[in-house]
Amino acid sequence: MRIAMSIVVAVLLVSCGSGDDTTGPTTGTVTDTTVGSDAPEANGDATPDTAALDTMPATTTTTEAAAVAPSTVESTTVEPTTTGVTEPEELADLDSLATITILTPADGNGARPRLEWEPVSGAAGYVVTVSPPDDVAYWAWSGAEPMVWFGGTQDQPPDGAAGPSLFEPMELRVVAVDDADRIIAASRPLTISP
Amino acid sequence: MRGVAHWSASHHRDRARGHIVRLLLTLCLVGTVAASASTVRAGTDEPPRFADGSWKGTMVWVGSVALPSAAASGGSDGQFDATFAGGLPSGSFSFTGTGQGSSSSVTATLSITVHGSIEGTAEAPLLVGSSGSMSGTAYSSGIEVPIDVPLAGSLGSAPLTIVHADCDMVTGNFSAQIDTLAEQVGSMGGSLDISEAKWFAKRSGTDGATDADQLQVANQLVTDGMAIVASIELGTFDAAALQDLLHRSANFAASIEHNADCGIGDEGHFSSVVAGVVTDVLNAMLDRADSFTAAQFQSATVAGLAAGVLGSGSGESGAQLRTKLLDVFLVKLTQAIADGDQDAMFAIAVAAGALHDTELAAQALAEAEKV
Numbered sequence: 001m002r003i004a005m006s007i008v009v010a011v012l013l014v015s016c017g018s019g020d021d022t023t024g025p026t027t028g029t030v031t032d033t034t035v036g037s038d039a040p041e042a043n044g045d046a047t048p049d050t051a052a053l054d055t056m057p058a059t060t061t062t063t064e065a066a067a068v069a070p071s072t073v074e075s076t077t078v079e080p081t082t083t084g085v086t087e088p089e090e091l092a093d094l095d096s097l098a099t100i101t102i103l104t105p106a107d108g109n110g111a112r113p114r115l116e117w118e119p120v121s122g123a124a125g126y127v128v129t130v131s132p133p134d135d136v137a138y139w140a141w142s143g144a145e146p147m148v149w150f151g152g153t154q155d156q157p158p159d160g161a162a163g164p165s166l167f168e169p170m171e172l173r174v175v176a177v178d179d180a181d182r183i184i185a186a187s188r189p190l191t192i193s194p
Numbered sequence: 195m196r197g198v199a200h201w202s203a204s205h206h207r208d209r210a211r212g213h214i215v216r217l218l219l220t221l222c223l224v225g226t227v228a229a230s231a232s233t234v235r236a237g238t239d240e241p242p243r244f245a246d247g248s249w250k251g252t253m254v255w256v257g258s259v260a261l262p263s264a265a266a267s268g269g270s271d272g273q274f275d276a277t278f279a280g281g282l283p284s285g286s287f288s289f290t291g292t293g294q295g296s297s298s299s300v301t302a303t304l305s306i307t308v309h310g311s312i313e314g315t316a317e318a319p320l321l322v323g324s325s326g327s328m329s330g331t332a333y334s335s336g337i338e339v340p341i342d343v344p345l346a347g348s349l350g351s352a353p354l355t356i357v358h359a360d361c362d363m364v365t366g367n368f369s370a371q372i373d374t375l376a377e378q379v380g381s382m383g384g385s386l387d388i389s390e391a392k393w394f395a396k397r398s399g400t401d402g403a404t405d406a407d408q409l410q411v412a413n414q415l416v417t418d419g420m421a422i423v424a425s426i427e428l429g430t431f432d433a434a435a436l437q438d439l440l441h442r443s444a445n446f447a448a449s450i451e452h453n454a455d456c457g458i459g460d461e462g463h464f465s466s467v468v469a470g471v472v473t474d475v476l477n478a479m480l481d482r483a484d485s486f487t488a489a490q491f492q493s494a495t496v497a498g499l500a501a502g503v504l505g506s507g508s509g510e511s512g513a514q515l516r517t518k519l520l521d522v523f524l525v526k527l528t529q530a531i532a533d534g535d536q537d538a539m540f541a542i543a544v545a546a547g548a549l550h551d552t553e554l555a556a557q558a559l560a561e562a563e564k565v
Contacts, residue, residue, distance in 0.1 A: 041515075076448065087556050096562075129496070130196075136549055142496050153445055157447075160451055161452055162362035163466075175544055181433070183537065
């Protein structure tokens with residue numbers, strides 16, 4: 001389903017970017033990830049939260065938008081294929097970024113969990129976002145350390161302290177930035193529960 | 195704070211008569227609100243308000259005063275007392291604030307003391323002044339110029355506008371109060387321009403000393419946050435300073451005991467001591483969006499989420515900020531595409547994803563992959 005939705009988005013983008021409704025020539029391009037036969041789960045529903053980047057596709061192709069005919073568009077929005085045109089859904093889908101492995105367990109975290117991930121070589125800092133499913137992020141943090149307690153402290157907060165809390169399952173994402181504040185690595189989302 | 199104010203004749207003795215002194219005024223006012231303990235349910239889309247209970251607060255003014263001749267000096271102290279019960283405040287307050295400043299030939303400090311009561315409602319509390327004074331000493335070319343300005347009669351009321359509130363912390367501003375003071379100074383032949391006016395309150399604990407220490411920390415955090423806003427208004431975004439402010443604010447929150455049953459907001463709703471200034475950071479950047487990069491807006495978005503002013507629990511005010519930010523990110527993406535700026539595209543993807551604009555995030559990712 002997510003693949004289908006992403007294809008819809010991709011097609012819409014192609015249409016918008018072309019400046020032409022359906023059949024005219026276009027100067028726009030769609031850069032897509034071609035998913036190998038052993039990798040569909042990486043973009044599918046089966047493992048969206050825990051798949052490591054090393055399961056991500058390794059090849060990339062570029063397709064001229066004009067080559068996507070309307071009839072093809074309609075069919076691909078309905079039936080995703082492992083070799084069809086898809087858009088990256090996460091930063092972690094991009095080959096140009098390194099992988100961040102989240103160390104925080106998925107379950108049993110309590111209301112103020114310790115969020116932790118493998119340090120990234122060359123990283124000067126990290127940005128963490130925590131989002132309820134299908135919603136605006138609930139809380140975020142940025143800092144130099146490869147860990148933070150939920151709420152933004154480096155030390156474990158006392159029980160019953162003020163601040164944000166993990167009151168329901170939420171998706172944890174981490175990106176790493178270099179000393180020029182450029183994003184150099186990203187994690188896949190991990191759903192963490194109290 | 196309306197009322198009659200009279201400058202004493204002493205300040206006219208200054209040899210620099212007629213010279214206008216620009217005086218940087220920083221007033222740090224610490225207050226306490228005592229209250230009883232019933233609760234009223236409020237969702238995050240409802241106006242922010244004080245929950246019943248005991249509260250302690252701190253206020254920060256930053257601005258400038260122009261006085262006809264002279265400079266001034268004085269001390270500073272403050273207290274703020276009131277009672278909230280059943281959603282209604284009552285009680286009294288008093289505060290003294292002090293500002294200092296200098297020009298090439300003049301230095302000055304000015305103290306303002308006001309006493310009054312807390313009235314209004316939990317959503318819109320009012321400071322109602324009953325008495326006060328402005329005092330200090332001016333030095334110009336080595337000449338001391340005492341200043342003594344009694345604030346006689348009714349001083350009027352000043353709303354404490356609430357910007358963000360949860361069970362543990364409430365933040366806001368009091369610009370209307372400053373306007374009234376400006377009128378008073380204007381009636382004296384001078385002028386008062388308050389660029390920032392913030393207050394913060396925390397639910398008080400059983401240890402008054404701890405409360406006092408926490409308020410001192412809070413005051414510094416708000417003051418530092420206002421400095422960041424001022425820099426942004428000049429076109430400079432200091433990401434490291436903002437990040438440091440948020441880290442210190444998180445530590446501050448961890449020092450406060452959470453009151454889970456006050457009836458403010460939905461589950462997980464939270465605020466921050468710097469919620470007000472982070473809101474100002476975002477608005478200041480939005481007002482001059484061309485001056486800041488996509489990465490800087492991404493950092494500001496993270497700050498907004500960290501401070502609880504932008505996230506899923508931030509209510510209508512957060513939703514409005516989100517919409518404005520996404521409009522900016524869309525423009526930034528267009529520019530990034532034109533420039534082939536992959537770093538900007540990454541930043542936009544992160545921010546748009548956090549703001550749950552999946553279409554914009556997908557577009558940024560798709561464009562980034564092309565570069």
